[in-house]
Amino acid sequence: MRYPIAIEPGDATHAFGVVIPDLPGCFSAGDTLDEAIDNAREAAELWLATVIEDGGSAPPARSFAEHHVNPEFFGWIWAVISIDPATLTTKNVNQCARFLGTS
Numbered sequence: 001m002r003y004p005i006a007i008e009p010g011d012a013t014h015a016f017g018v019v020i021p022d023l024p025g026c027f028s029a030g031d032t033l034d035e036a037i038d039n040a041r042e043a044a045e046l047w048l049a050t051v052i053e054d055g056g057s058a059p060p061a062r063s064f065a066e067h068h069v070n071p072e073f074f075g076w077i078w079a080v081i082s083i084d085p086a087t088l089t090t091k092n093v094n095q096c097a098r099f100l101g102t103s
Contacts, residue, residue, distance in 0.1 A: 001048075001085060003061045005040045007033065007077040020081075021070070022061050023047045033077070041081040049088040058085075 003022050010016035015029040016036035020043070028043040030036030048058050064078060 001058060001061065001083045002080050003044060003083065004064055004067055005037070005079050005081055006067065006073045007036055007040075007079060009075070009077060010036070018043075019073075020044050020047070021067050021073075022059055037079055037081065041083065044081055044083055045087055048083060052088055058088075 003020055006019045006021060008017035008019075010031070010033075015031050016033055018028045018030070018036050018040040020026040020028075020040060023044055026043055026047040028036065028039040030039045052058065067073065068078070
């Protein structure tokens with residue numbers, strides 16, 4: 001699965017913010033552009049694993065053209081993350097729960 005991500009540019013004092021528009025409420029950040037993209041992939045994996053664990057399904061990704069016209073993301077950088085469906089396991093959900101202190 002491939003999802004477009006919108007990256008709010010960072011600078012010397014602000015992290016790069018990342019939003020995955022097709023996964024409502026899924027966001028991340030990183031001190032560098034590479035870190036932001038890596039963290040976005042991890043956030044998307046955890047978001048998707050949680051949805052699937054709860055009996056839902058992965059939402060389809062919309063095209064760049066659809067997202068690019070959204071004024072909310074004017075001036076942001078666009079990239080794509082790839083998610084391997086095989087990584088969307090209960091293990092990821094459990095890791096998230098431990099991280100959040102809910103297990």
